[in-house]
Amino acid sequence: MVRTWMRAILASALALALTPVAAFAYTPGQEVPIPFPKRYLPFDTPYVNFTPTGGQVLVSNAPETINENGAKRADGSEITGQYNAALYRDTVTGPFRFWASHYNKTTHKLKFWLHVKNVSGEPIRFYKTMEAYDDANVTAAASNVTKRFMNAEPNPALLATIPADGSYYFAISDADHVSIGESMVYLAEFNAVAEDDGASANVLMSHVVTTDSVNDPTPYAATATIARTNATADRSDDYRGLLAHWGRAGAVNLTLTDANPFTGLRISDLGYSGEQEKLMTRWDVLGNPVEQREVRFITPTVNKLRLAYWYTDYNVDVNITNETRYPIVHTLYGSNGSNPGFVNYQVNGAPALNYHFSTNTVVPVASTGTYRLRTMVMPSASLPLGLFFAAGSPDAVPNELAVVQAETTALQSHADQARTTVNAMADSADKTALLQRLAALQAVIAASGKMPAAEQAAAAFEQTLQQADLSIGNPKERERTLAGLRTELQKVRDLRENVQSLIVALPASDQPVVQGHIDSLAKRSARINGIVQSLQAILTEAEDPMRQGNGTLPRFKAERGATVDLGEMAADVVGTAPAIRWISFDSAIASIDPEGRLTGNRNGVVKIAAYDDLGVHYVIVVVHH
Structure with missing residues (x-):
């Protein structure tokens, strides 16, 4: 069980997490830290392409x-x-x-x-x-x-x-x-x-x-x-x-969501579709003439092809669809995280601007999702440059953006990246609030991380029960088999109760997406619990599957050697929920797969269980020739 002091810490974290995170208005040419993890689209992305021009x-x-x-x-x-x-x-x-x-x-x-x-x-x-x-x-x-x-x-x-x-x-x-x-x-x-x-x-x-x-x-x-x-x-x-070619006509078509509220492009790097060309020469580095060939720098450990890096004339139509909680998409241009330098650009044909950026900073370029960007990378620039698109308020990209992504996806990798980003911030109330939100999220991720083991254990036990022989005639042998199954089912129950203790310890969140994760975990835990109870009931029934009272159960017929859809035949009795699974108490008479397809194997009468997390229904099937 989670101790009381842990619950108190999580509640405190939640209270601080609700403090709004400030964002300060950008000014033209302002150098701003990159307020989110530097994550770039791969070069083979279908959302960025170029056509050579000129x-x-x-x-x-x-x-x-x-x-x-x-x-x-x-x-x-x-x-x-x-x-x-x-x-x-x-x-x-x-x-x-x-x-x-x-x-x-x-x-x-x-x-x-x-x-x-x-x-x-x-x-x-x-x-x-x-x-x-x-x-x-x-x-x-x-x-x-x-x-x-x-x-x-x-x-x-x-x-x-x-x-x-x-x-x-x-x-x-x-x-x-x-x-x-x-x-x-x-x-x-x-x-x-x-x-x-x-x-x-x-x-x-x-x-x-x-x-x-x-x-x-x-x-x-x-x-x-x-x-x-x-x-x-x-x-x-x-x-x-x-x-x-001297130019590139480009198109960037992206959608930002709370799960992916920022992304970046590497400008003047190995190249997106249609972007790069080889530098060709007719002279070697010694000044001797050669047949035209590509320029390469080759050492025992390096084989670097020279491409079109500097003074390529980019004209890029940017179209960013904004499906985030924020009203604006910002474009930020500058460092890829390791290099200072200058950016040169025009937006929608306005006069060209030249601004300096420091290591790990960028300058604001646009606060709209649709525009024409022209840019040229000047000689002496360290490559590549980073061009970033990020959702935000009308004034700026908020410091919370990476935290919002982590809260939306509940992925450990996103939480780790967000924590690294927030830790790099100067000490402030904003930083404290964001770290507390991440602490609360980490507790949710921890509970979520335990859930798959419980779900997988439940699914594995269901397969075991499907394959078990529940028709053993010898009472002692039957009891040994059922005792072993009860022991395995208890392991599933223990895993689920461990997860449930973590979920119960989570305080309610005023971050709707985080509360959604908590609610989802609670539903998954309840479903496992319902399945365990249904399986326990089936094990109890297996102690004497043909007990008195079976005569009151719905009865169906199936021909020996034929396969029928018992799920369809018994729909009025067991319902039609897609999560219903089936178990035969005597597969020698009739076997049934988890989806309800029953095959008559020999003449006889057999009890069939249909179950889900809401309970168990029993029917009788008579197999005849």
């Missing part, structure tokens, strides 16, 4: 750091030739985007160029549609470029008309170039079209870096090799190549 992407992000000649790599090898050199070269077609991010660790100002060679075999026009550039520390430069590009409107400007086999070049760094200790970030969209009919044309693009004294990058755009990266046997520096 043209190719030429990427130059390796060597990420441009070093001075004579500098050392991590493995001690000497670096030469990372400036006054091509950083990447490849052929693109028609509309394409190009982005680059590099850090200047040389002793010179650096100048970055794009060299365009017309390899289409006919005159072309080369347009710049959009661009954004900055040089500063890498975080500031990437933030500025991303925000400017997302706010830019397409405005094609003709840069050059290039004859067949002709070329054109231009500096992408600004007039004062990239100073020592600065990073440059550049993102632009271009288009190469045939002069005569405007069809997409092929161009060979070379990204070149030189000292600021160089005025023409052409000599470096046609070299047999390109700059070697800073990669070593156990350190990667290989993100340069070509991606097939």
Whole structure:
């Protein structure tokens, strides 16, 4: 039995659990802790999908750091030739985007160029549609470029008309170039079209870096090799190549319930349906030409395929159906739990926003379930980012959300996750109230955890009784058999009484869903008790199944060798409840399965029991030929 002091503790926990949990209104750009367990949809979920959009992407992000000649790599090898050199070269077609991010660790100002060679075999026009550039520390430069590009409107400007086999070049760094200790970030969209009919044309693009004294990058755009990266046997520096598409049109269609009031997506990770593409290259990390192949970082313990992570242009239609107790669905964007960084996004075409987030924090993005989200992950960002959808009040996601889920599902895993989340909160009355609610819930889960053993024991005993020979003629042997069955039934009774003692000790809850669990446990316990009483009555009847008085029982006939539905035949006597089960007191005369299908085995008269948790009915069956 549960002691009085335990009942008092649970009652105290319940009283504190009823205290409302506050939620504070969000402000734009506010960093807020993630107030629920970080749980992400699997990549194979049917509720998230993407379709590639746009043209190719030429990427130059390796060597990420441009070093001075004579500098050392991590493995001690000497670096030469990372400036006054091509950083990447490849052929693109028609509309394409190009982005680059590099850090200047040389002793010179650096100048970055794009060299365009017309390899289409006919005159072309080369347009710049959009661009954004900055040089500063890498975080500031990437933030500025991303925000400017997302706010830019397409405005094609003709840069050059290039004859067949002709070329054109231009500096992408600004007039004062990239100073020592600065990073440059550049993102632009271009288009190469045939002069005569405007069809997409092929161009060979070379990204070149030189000292600021160089005025023409052409000599470096046609070299047999390109700059070697800073990669070593156990350190990667290989993100340069070509991606097939710059954009993703996405759709997120989810339903939030009290049992699942929050969920998350990993942005720029291995990818949901249609999201990811392989980065392909024509150069190895040593700068030597290769047949086009996927970029992989391979060591004895790592085999990592490079995908489309940064500057993918996501346009996602979000549609969240809210079936929770809360009126609002919030979108929160930021850390996946381990990384600080910045998010860049637009909602329904509004101006782009750039906000910082710390480790394990997010920023509020939207407080509606249906909207268009555009986002780009900027270079230097640690991946993946976390995009979360959570139910809440109009102001914020409440601190109680994980507790509500645990109370709804009564799953130990959810209770454990909720407890971890609440324990991470600063000490407050809210935290105390939530911990007390979890304590009350834990008592319910403990009782619930004992219930299956009692139910399974009852079901196992029913099978044992079905298989027992209740027609033994020898009185002593019959009594030994029945005594063994009574002992087994007592074990079932003991298990049920143990569970019942836990249920009785549970105080009533003003959390309706928790009270629902308590009521359900009480009903399950009562049902086991009813079954035990019915089985006990059958064992008592088995002491003398053909006693006087059987003549008053309803009688039915069945032919030997035939199978009949006794449940249907005796429905007026025993009822039609689906939970009714059946037992024969002499299976040699007539056997019956738990659903009431009776088979006559030999001529004779047999008593049949029909029972459920509400009681037992007996009928007589006469088997004849």
